[in-house]
Ligand SMILES: Nc1nc2c(c(=O)[nH]1)N[C@H]1C(S)=C(S)[C@@H](COP(=O)(O)OP(=O)(O)OC[C@H]3O[C@@H](n4cnc5c(=O)[nH]c(N)nc54)[C@H](O)[C@@H]3O)O[C@H]1N2
Ligand SMILES: Nc1nc2c(c(=O)[nH]1)N[C@H]1C(S)=C(S)[C@@H](COP(=O)(O)OP(=O)(O)OC[C@H]3O[C@@H](n4cnc5c(=O)[nH]c(N)nc54)[C@H](O)[C@@H]3O)O[C@H]1N2
Ligand code: SF4
């Protein structure tokens with residue numbers, strides 16, 4: 195049975211081999227238009243988690259402190275009764291619906307529809323903590339909040355810039371395209387404060403000081419303008435606001451960039467010469483979104499416009515979106531926008547014609563606003579496939595917030611750290627146990643086909659949401675096909691996607707209308723032109739910064755991979771440069787105390803030149819790292835700046851007994 199890997203946004207095609215309702219093996223599907231018969235270790239082992247003993251088999255309700263088995267009707271009656279009670283007491287916006295990036299597109303669509311049916315726009319997904327800065331910058335500057343080219347264009351580029359992303363860890367199957375690009379003679383520039391495995395592709399590695407990327411990009415922009423290396427025809431014909439960009443970057447000299455970023459100006463010049471010398475693809479990951487945030491991405495997209503590298507073969511923008519379906523979560527479930535456009539009466543009325551009810555038009559609360567700025571407003575949370583107690587920063591604060599709520603509903607496939615805080619737990623069917631589509635990081639929409647039945651009484655998330663809606667007096671479609679078609683009626687970008695192409699892995703089913711590279715003629719903004727947005731770099735300094743990120747064998751909060759036999763052992767470490775190790779008296783393998791404004795942790799030191807002095811690094815898969823990571827939020831999107839927490843380290847000295 196065909197399926198799409200449930201982990202990262204590459205969305206590799208899998209062939210599942212079930213025997214007696216158990217998937218015994220996974221093979222790659224050669225015909226898939228992106229993965230072409232490649233998968234990584236996570237995809238190959240994905241099925242092994244499905245049969246683990248602590249899948250949730252039955253609905254559970256907390257009674258005198260313990261979660262106890264109940265039946266579906268009682269559990270869902272209670273969900274609706276409690277939500278209504280709380281909304282009756284505190285108003286419709288006292289309840290929020292968050293999650294869904296490991297769900298299908300149809301489930302995400304139904305989830306936001308349910309929240310809105312119950313009278314609130316408090317709907318959001320983990321796209322918020324991940325690539326919302328990318329979506330926002332792209333929407334404002336080129337029109338659509340998604341990558342502008344497909345990954346299959348990578349081998350056609352002369353130059354590829356990879357900023358703040360480790361391909362070989364986070365999107366490993368894309369490595370094939372970089373190998374091909376190199377064989378074709380492409381030059382690859384990596385911008386990252388760490389040496390990751392992605393360095394094997396790098397012709398130039400810009401080992402930048404964290405959060406100084408805007409100094410780099412503005413200086414490159416200024417250098418190109420000063421040396422007349424910009425694409426004047428493109429700028430004149432296809433963009434707005436170049437003059438204000440030009441005057442903003444005028445003070446960013448190569449010398450200033452060298453001082454702030456720690457990168458020799460000759461290397462910066464080499465970067466500038468390369469991106470203005472041939473067909474270039476600009477790509478990025480969380481090293482920008484969770485570090486310099488939306489502003490950093492804007493200053494990077496300015497370089498795309500300056501060099502006219504968009505809308506043609508072998509050029510454009512690739513955004514390494516994270517989870518299997520996070521692209522469509524970002525497209526469809528947001529508290530400040532409907533799936534058909536801005537929150538206003540006209541759009542609400544248009545939705546009511548399809549939905550049979552009129553959604554409210556006041557802005558909802560997003561995830562960080564609820565968890566950090568709540569001031570008692572949110573009283574109940576419905577979490578679907580979302581594990582905030584592990585994934586949000588300042589973990590102590592999150593624990594206290596979850597404890598303070600009157601109702602926490604958790605809909606998941608496993609008992610997780612999150613279910614410790616749940617009043618009601620709803621057992622969901624996992625990816626291979628249901629049908630539905632997902633949208634990959636390059637806008638490719640593909641279908642997953644059900645291969646096995648869910649365990650116990652677990653149900654597909656879509657079915658659970660439709661049952662809740664029914665109990666609250668609404669009629670929702672349950673079939674994924676019907677929901678896909680309904681979604682197309684309300685989301686313009688998806689309206690041209692054909693479900694039979696979605697089900698055929700050899701077809702290009704990208705939205706909108708199968709376009710490989712967007713904006714060949716005009717941008718999706720009112721006057722058809724792209725928009726320069728000038729950005730001013732902020733001065734920031736700290737003796738030691740904690741950065742967090744990924745490794746190829748683990749996945750996010752580790753709740754799923756950790757269940758796979760053979761993949762369970764994992765010893766968290768803190769990477770520290772030899773210079774800092776000496777400075778702080780830390781030796782290889784010894785325990786150090788890592789401390790920030792919000793918390794502390796003891797962790798083993800790994801002394802390595804793979805990280806620059808002034809930065810320590812740890813994998814985010816460690817359940818406790820977010821006790822130390824601070825909750826500084828991006829000013830435009832609220833995305834946490836997981837890559838920049840001022841910390842101290844010191845050797846752990848235990849008193850001898
Ligand atoms: N194996 C695996 N794959 C995954 C995931 C996983 O958990 N495991 N998660 C998925 C998800 S949800 C996501 S969002 C993606 C994320 O994929 P990536 O974007 O690769 O995520 P990270 O490893 O968190 O961060 C990327 C890089 O940013 C660098 N960086 C930190 N600060 C800065 C800075 O200031 N400037 C620059 N230029 N770089 C900086 C870090 O050193 C790191 O190497 O991966 C997806 N794929
Ligand atoms: N320090 C630090 N923290 C970070 C990051 C970082 O770089 N550093 N990165 C952030 C990023 S980019 C992200 S995306 C978040 C991820 O944060 P989360 O989305 O909270 O983490 P996941 O581990 O992906 O959790 C997904 C949950 O969905 C459940 N699940 C899987 N499939 C299904 C399904 O079909 N139905 C249902 N109902 N549940 C399902 C899993 O069991 C799991 O509990 O973490 C963020 N946290
Ligand atoms: S690269 Fe991503 S989608 Fe492909 S098999 Fe690995 S985890 Fe799955």
Ligand SMILES: [Mo]
Pocket residue numbers: 323324325516517
């Ligand atoms: Mo993510």
